[in-house]
Amino acid sequence: MASLSIDRVTKTFGHQAVLKDVSLDVRDGEFLTLVGASGCGKSTVLRVIAGLEPQDSGSILIGGGSVDHLRPKQRNVAMVFQSYALYPHMTVADNIAMPLVMQRLRLAERLPLLGRLSPRRGRVMAGVRGEVEAVARQLQIDQLLARKPAQLSGGQRQRVALGRAMVRHPQMFLMDEPLSNLDAKLRVHMRAELTELHRRLGSTFIYVTHDQVEAMTMSDRVALMDEGRIVQLGTPNDLYHDPLDLRVARFIGSPGVNVLPGRVSASGAVEVSGVTLPVEIEAEEGTSVAVGLRPETLSLDAHAGHPRLAARLHSVENLGAEVFLRLILEAGPSEPVILRTALESYERSRHHGSLDGVIQVSLDARRATIFDAEGRRIARRPVEAAVVRLSVSAE
Ligand SMILES: Nc1ncnc2c1ncn2[C@@H]1O[C@H](COP(=O)(O)OP(=O)(O)OP(=O)(O)O)[C@@H](O)[C@H]1O
Secondary structure, three states: OOOOOEEEEEEEEEEEEEEEEEEEEEEEOOEEEEEEEOOOOOOHHHHHHOOOOOOOOEEEEEOEEEEEOOOOOHHHHHEEEOOOOOOOOHHHHHHHHHHHHHHHHHHHOHHHHHHHOOOOHHHHHHHHHHHHHHHHHOOOOOOOOOOHHOOOOHHHHHHHHHHHHHOOOOOOEEEEEEOOOOOHHHHHHHHHHHHHHHHHHOEEEEEEEEOOOHHHHHHOEEEEOOOHHHHHHHHHHHHHOOOEHHHHHHHHOOOOOEEEEEEEOOOOOOOOOOEOEOOOOOOOOOOOOEEEEEEHHHEEEOOOOOOOEEEEEEEEEEEOOOEEEEEEEEOOOOEEEEEEEHHHHHHHHHOOOOOOOOEEEOOHHHOOOEEEEEEEEEEEOOOOOOHHHHHHHHH
């Protein structure tokens, strides 16, 4: 177990700057996920931590000490890949044992015939077998130890790859899209298994994925990367509810955030799609802004103090417990916005015929996030709070 500190790391391939001044502190025992679109540099960060790729500048510290001068083996970190990288001709037991065999037997002792002559080999291998069995029991693959990888399911193969990483008791686990070869159902199952494994081992996990659901469901904290930089580092809740950049708002969440063009009024309020949001932001009158509205901030039911947008129903996606409605705003962009609601609310509105013709959609402005033309979040405070503050200071 160890903490990790990445300090102003840069990396260039040819003329392409792939990592641009990346800094990141990961706590001992933390599950931290690097998430971002393909090519943003996530795997390169992992490879630099592992020592598989030297950085151009900056420093990597594991457990408080620099590892810049250490070779991959000496860093005592284990990497788990999407392609399980198992040896097809070896049994599960031999695959898991491999790192220990390489560590503990000399070259001659590893040779099939010559090795048998070594008096040490039997003792070492008995110990290795015990450790392999213990790890296999933890991963519930102990009944598969005699099989070859071809005789395993995808999920079982991934567990063997995890076992091979665990058996070394590394300081930290580096995982590069380990679930992306699995089908959707198994991925959901393995997400829960990995979270549980992390809890049991108490080790530091650095996990790379382009799947925001994996990042949101498994991690203590998430670092969202774009074009070689970390755009935001925070808890899943921070990234979802409090994105500091429009790229974060757009990347996190499914269905995605609605983004509407808005304009700052004379009072500092935001006008969007024909309504004025009861918020006050720190921007000049006339400034163009982008208003981020998560699908659950829109509602079919009227709420006191919530502005209402006029819209027409475009299409309905019923998931059983909840329903996504695609709506075209009467005063807004031509592409639909998405409203997420409980089935009962949808059924009620449908029953009352209020989904026919023009629908009044209420909007919870307190949960809207507002961004400037560069996509940076603009600070805001609710008007009600501002009014209270003004009246207090006037007394
Ligand atoms: N060894 C290399 N030589 C040249 N370019 C490389 C090398 N490794 C990575 N790159 C480039 O660096 C960029 C970042 O790659 P990286 O694999 O870190 O991205 P990623 O975010 O992990 O993407 P993905 O999700 O597709 O794996 C890409 O444009 C890639 O083509």
